Amino acid sequence: MAMTHPSIAAVSLNAAVDQTAFVPGFALDRVNRADATRVDAGGKGVNVASFLAGFGHRVALAGLLGRDNAALFDRHFRTAGVDDRCIRIDGATRTNIKIVDRTGDTVTDLNFPGAPATADDLNAVAATVADLAEAGLDWVACCGSLPDGLGPDTYARLIALARDRGAKVALDTSGPALDQALQARPDIIKPNIDELGALLGRTLVDTDDVIRAARSIVSDGVRLVAVSMGADGAILVTARESVLAVPPSTPVVSTVGCGDAMVAGLIHADTLGLGLADSARLATGFSLGALGQIGPRLPAPDQIESYARAVTVTALETTTEGRIHR
Ligand SMILES: Nc1ncnc2c1ncn2[C@@H]1O[C@H](COP(=O)(O)OP(=O)(O)OP(=O)(O)O)[C@@H](O)[C@H]1O
Numbered sequence: 001m002a003m004t005h006p007s008i009a010a011v012s013l014n015a016a017v018d019q020t021a022f023v024p025g026f027a028l029d030r031v032n033r034a035d036a037t038r039v040d041a042g043g044k045g046v047n048v049a050s051f052l053a054g055f056g057h058r059v060a061l062a063g064l065l066g067r068d069n070a071a072l073f074d075r076h077f078r079t080a081g082v083d084d085r086c087i088r089i090d091g092a093t094r095t096n097i098k099i100v101d102r103t104g105d106t107v108t109d110l111n112f113p114g115a116p117a118t119a120d121d122l123n124a125v126a127a128t129v130a131d132l133a134e135a136g137l138d139w140v141a142c143c144g145s146l147p148d149g150l151g152p153d154t155y156a157r158l159i160a161l162a163r164d165r166g167a168k169v170a171l172d173t174s175g176p177a178l179d180q181a182l183q184a185r186p187d188i189i190k191p192n193i194d195e196l197g198a199l200l201g202r203t204l205v206d207t208d209d210v211i212r213a214a215r216s217i218v219s220d221g222v223r224l225v226a227v228s229m230g231a232d233g234a235i236l237v238t239a240r241e242s243v244l245a246v247p248p249s250t251p252v253v254s255t256v257g258c259g260d261a262m263v264a265g266l267i268h269a270d271t272l273g274l275g276l277a278d279s280a281r282l283a284t285g286f287s288l289g290a291l292g293q294i295g296p297r298l299p300a301p302d303q304i305e306s307y308a309r310a311v312t313v314t315a316l317e318t319t320t321e322g323r324i325h326r
């Protein structure tokens with residue numbers, strides 16, 4: 001049991017069991033044999049919560065878990081030091097299978113649907129978030145897709161009740177859930193470039209496109225828009241400045257959780273009071289940490305800091321000087 005009140009709550013409405021199977025020479029329409037397999041408790045909210053707990057934050061997780069396979073999550077929360085406030089619903093938490101073929105250098109994903117949620121389930125999660133925020137939270141992180149049964153206004157509602165109680169909100173979702181949530185003005189969003197393009201109904205092809213798109217979201221009242229672009233890094237935009245954070249070329253063990261690590265890194269950076277460039281560097285260090293590990297986990301903080309030092313951060317523009325330089 002947590003002895004002290006959490007300062008951060010993550011929200012996980014659609015957790016997943018991440019099952020990774022290592023299958024050399026994986027091929028369709030054949031019998032394939034796995035060399036090795038591993039199973040991790042996952043889902044974006046679960047990952048963000050455990051990454052932040054790993055950096056010493058007191059973190060609660062609000063959300064939904066299927067009762068039938070909750071033991072894996074129970075163990076994970078105990079190990080990670082996450083204060084589990086999830087309610088258990090009928091059925092099983094969905095499984096996402098990753099088939100990793102190291103010889104063919106491919107990763108094939110197979111994502112299953114989860115147990116549907118009801119309005120009552122969401123009400124229970126909302127009450128938990130409200131209670132936590134009422135007692136004082138710095139941050140609420142709303143992460144991941146929505147299960148069947150919950151409407152696209154779900155995050156907008158949770159964000160509004162967190163903000164009304166003085167918490168800052170980070171959001172990482174996509175599609176209509178992201179679109180509607182923006183009305184509630186989260187403090188930080190972290191779309192990847194495809195998610196941001198889909199939100200605005202256009203394909204973003206270059207840096208200028210991304211900056212323009214991010215600025216349009218900032219002007220709607222989101223303080224920080226962090227657009228991740230896979231190996232190309234990330235562009236972070238606020239009303240005052242924009243930076244590009246490029247990771248060194250890195251051997252990728254697994255991309256599971258790299259976006260979630262960036263979200264956790266942005267929140268951690270805020271708790272340290274870092275400026276935009278240093279936040280971009282540290283958040284990218286978090287992502288690089290996730291890339292070096294199988295499954296959703298991070299190395300120790302000193303390793304993350306050494307990854308962060310290898311990130312190249314460039315100012316893209318400063319409105320005070322009115323120039324663009326890259
Ligand atoms: N192949 C790579 N090499 C180096 N860095 C990478 C690579 N892939 C991702 N990253 C780092 O991780 C960050 C987040 O990655 P990405 O843009 O793929 O997130 P995402 O699409 O949100 O991922 P997720 O599937 O976790 O939601 C990037 O900004 C970059 O810093």
Ligand SMILES: [Mg+2]
Pocket residue numbers: 172191192259260
């Ligand atoms: Mg993502």
